Amino acid sequence: MRTRSENRDCARFCFELPVIxxxxxxxxxxNARMFNYSLQGMYFESDLSLLSGTRVNVWLANIVxxxxxxxxxxEVRWCEEINGAVVLYNYGAGIRYxxxxxxxxxxRQFQVIPGGLKDPGH
Numbered sequence: 001m002r003t004r005s006e007n008r009d010c011a012r013f014c015f016e017l018p019v020i021x022x023x024x025x026x027x028x029x030x031n032a033r034m035f036n037y038s039l040q041g042m043y044f045e046s047d048l049s050l051l052s053g054t055r056v057n058v059w060l061a062n063i064v065x066x067x068x069x070x071x072x073x074x075e076v077r078w079c080e081e082i083n084g085a086v087v088l089y090n091y092g093a094g095i096r097y098x099x100x101x102x103x104x105x106x107x108r109q110f111q112v113i114p115g116g117l118k119d120p121g122h
Contacts, residue, residue, distance in 0.1 A: 010038035010039045010040045010041075010100075011038060012036045012037065012038045012043075013036060013037055013038065014035065014036045015034070015035075015036065015037065016033060016034065016035055017033070017034045017060060018031065018032070018033055018034075019032050019033065019034045019044055019058055019059060019060055020032070020058070020059040021044065021046055021048060021056050021057070021058055022056060022057040022058075022059075022069070023048075023050070023054060023055070023056055024054075024055040024056060024057060024073065025055075029059075030046050030047065030048045031046065031047075032044045032045060032046035032048070032089065033045050033046070033088065033089065034058075034060075039100050039101045039102070040096055040097060040100045040101075041074075041077070041094060041095055041096045041097060042058070042071070042074070042094070042095050042097075043092065043093070043094050043095075044058075044092075044093055044095070045082065045087075045088065045089040045091065045092045045093070046089050046090075046091055046093070047089050047090050047091065048091060048093075049079060049081075049090075049091050050076045050079045050091070050093055051076065051079070052076055052077060052078055052079070053075060053076065054075070054076040055073055055074070055075055055076075055098075056073075056074050056075075056076060056095060057069035057071065057072055057073065057074070058070055058071035058074060058095070071095075071097055072098070072099075073097075073098040073099075074095040074096060074097045074098060075095060075096050075098065076093055076094070076095055077094045077095060077096050078093065078094050079091055079092070079093040079094075080092055080093075
């Protein structure tokens with residue numbers, strides 16, 4: 001993960017979660033993994049090299065359905081190649097939301113959806 005001194009307006013919360021990234025206007029979706037987030041932005045890793053200023057949508061679930069993205073129109077602030085011995089993805093990126101979340105929206109936006117197989121007896 002990217003290392004540098006903290007120079008942010010909002011506190012970051014470390015939380016690892018699979019996400020889907022769409023470069024706005026393309027309709028093409030890419031798997032990624034979020035590693036931290038705040039009210040104003042997010043850090044994720046993917047195999048997608050994005051240019052600064054690129055607009056993206058973010059879904060917090062594994063399947064993109066007909067519903068709206070959880071984060072609509074975020075802007076890529078930076079994207080760097082990850083150089084490491086064992087990495088899941090090739091690039092790390094920081095995005096800033098077009099409309100920052102409010103404290104009231106925050107818990108609703110980032111809900112963990114339980115998954116896995118259910119016991120057929122229940």
